[in-house]
Amino acid sequence: xxxxxxPETMERITTSELAKAFIEEQVAELRKQIGDKKVLLxxxxxxxxxxxxxxxxxxxxxxxxxxxVNHGLLRKGEPEQVIKVFRxxxxxxxxxxxxxxRFLGKLAGISDPETKRKIIGGExxxxxxxxxxxxxxxxxxxxxxxxxxxxxxxxGIKAHHNVGGLPPELNFELxxxxxxxxxxxxxxxxxxxxxxxxMVYRQPFPGPGLGVxxxxxxxxxxxxxxxxxxxxxxxxxxxxxxxxxVWQYFTVVPDFKSTGIRDGxxxxxxxxxxxxxxxxxxxxxxxxxxxxxxxxxxTDRIVHEVKGINRVLYDFTPKPxxxxxxx
Numbered sequence: 001x002x003x004x005x006x007p008e009t010m011e012r013i014t015t016s017e018l019a020k021a022f023i024e025e026q027v028a029e030l031r032k033q034i035g036d037k038k039v040l041l042x043x044x045x046x047x048x049x050x051x052x053x054x055x056x057x058x059x060x061x062x063x064x065x066x067x068x069v070n071h072g073l074l075r076k077g078e079p080e081q082v083i084k085v086f087r088x089x090x091x092x093x094x095x096x097x098x099x100x101x102r103f104l105g106k107l108a109g110i111s112d113p114e115t116k117r118k119i120i121g122g123e124x125x126x127x128x129x130x131x132x133x134x135x136x137x138x139x140x141x142x143x144x145x146x147x148x149x150x151x152x153x154x155x156g157i158k159a160h161h162n163v164g165g166l167p168p169e170l171n172f173e174l175x176x177x178x179x180x181x182x183x184x185x186x187x188x189x190x191x192x193x194x195x196x197x198x199m200v201y202r203q204p205f206p207g208p209g210l211g212v213x214x215x216x217x218x219x220x221x222x223x224x225x226x227x228x229x230x231x232x233x234x235x236x237x238x239x240x241x242x243x244x245x246v247w248q249y250f251t252v253v254p255d256f257k258s259t260g261i262r263d264g265x266x267x268x269x270x271x272x273x274x275x276x277x278x279x280x281x282x283x284x285x286x287x288x289x290x291x292x293x294x295x296x297x298x299t300d301r302i303v304h305e306v307k308g309i310n311r312v313l314y315d316f317t318p319k320p321x322x323x324x325x326x327x
Contacts, residue, residue: 006180008145013185021193030059039140039175040132041066042124043094044275045082046205048144048178051186053092053212055177056142056191065138066092067131069124072100073209073223085199089318099127104218108159110218111255115327120208132172142175147182180279203248204282213327217256222270223306226253228306229272236298246288249276252326253309260310271311274303276322285319
């Protein structure tokens with residue numbers, strides 16, 4: 001399927017005025033495309049899907065049905081936060097689906113990164129199809145695809161769960177209002193739409209979630225180590241003024257072990273890799289210079305609070321040569 005191309009003449013959205021013009025244009029296009037039908041949105045709670053939700057609420061209101069799927073690969077406390085923000089505060093029509101067992105069952109024993117991504121993407125489509133069958137008038141599926149997703153998919157760097165369209169038998173038409181925007185532009189649009197700062201400036205989170213931060217075959221214990229170490233990192237970055245300053249930061253637990261010492265005894269446990277990068281468009285990225293004392297403190301917390309971890313490493317590699325995520 002041929003992907004959309006961003007026109008060379010398209011002006012970068014950097015101001016409130018440009019964002020306002022984009023919103024007006026998209027609202028008109030969304031109303032024309034959707035008409036009086038219903039649209040199903042995969043709402044992860046991340047920046048991209050949140051901005052798409054706000055655009056659709058502005059355009060078609062209650063015709064939007066948001067579905068939040070907990071695939072078991074979300075960050076600590078994330079499903080609860082999504083429900084609180086969207087259902088309780090924004091009064092969105094939100095359906096919550098806990099599909100943890102389903103996703104982890106399908107991913108058991110699968111180590112190839114592309115296969116993992118395709119399984120996660122395929123299951124998402126299936127979950128949405130099942131939810132859509134319970135509803136009347138659903139003809140559209142909205143997605144938070146942004147331009148870097150399309151570029152990386154085209155170049156064969158990695159598959160994206162929200163690039164490539166739907167199986168024909170699902171009979172949904174795609175709605176992708178921010179697919180020609182870079183991440184920094186999406187944030188400007190979100191701010192203009194009135195979304196809260198903690199949502200607009202929230203660090204990006206991949207569609208496959210912690211699945212791409214648990215390289216190799218996903219096991220529940222290693223996945224939990226990723227989740228717990230990530231929570232510690234986010235907490236310490238927030239406490240020390242790095243939240244909002246650093247574009248994206250997270251932990252990875254690779255599928256190998258090394259020898260360590262705990263309470264005078266030998267251990268054979270996993271390492272945690274910390275990644276913290278800055279970028280404007282996700283096409284290139286530089287590495288954040290995290291203060292050494294803070295790294296020492298984070299390391300101490302992770303090795304003492306996270307089960308199965310005996311080392312902490314810091315990834316100094318920019319993009320290129322590395323991608324931001326590990327898979």
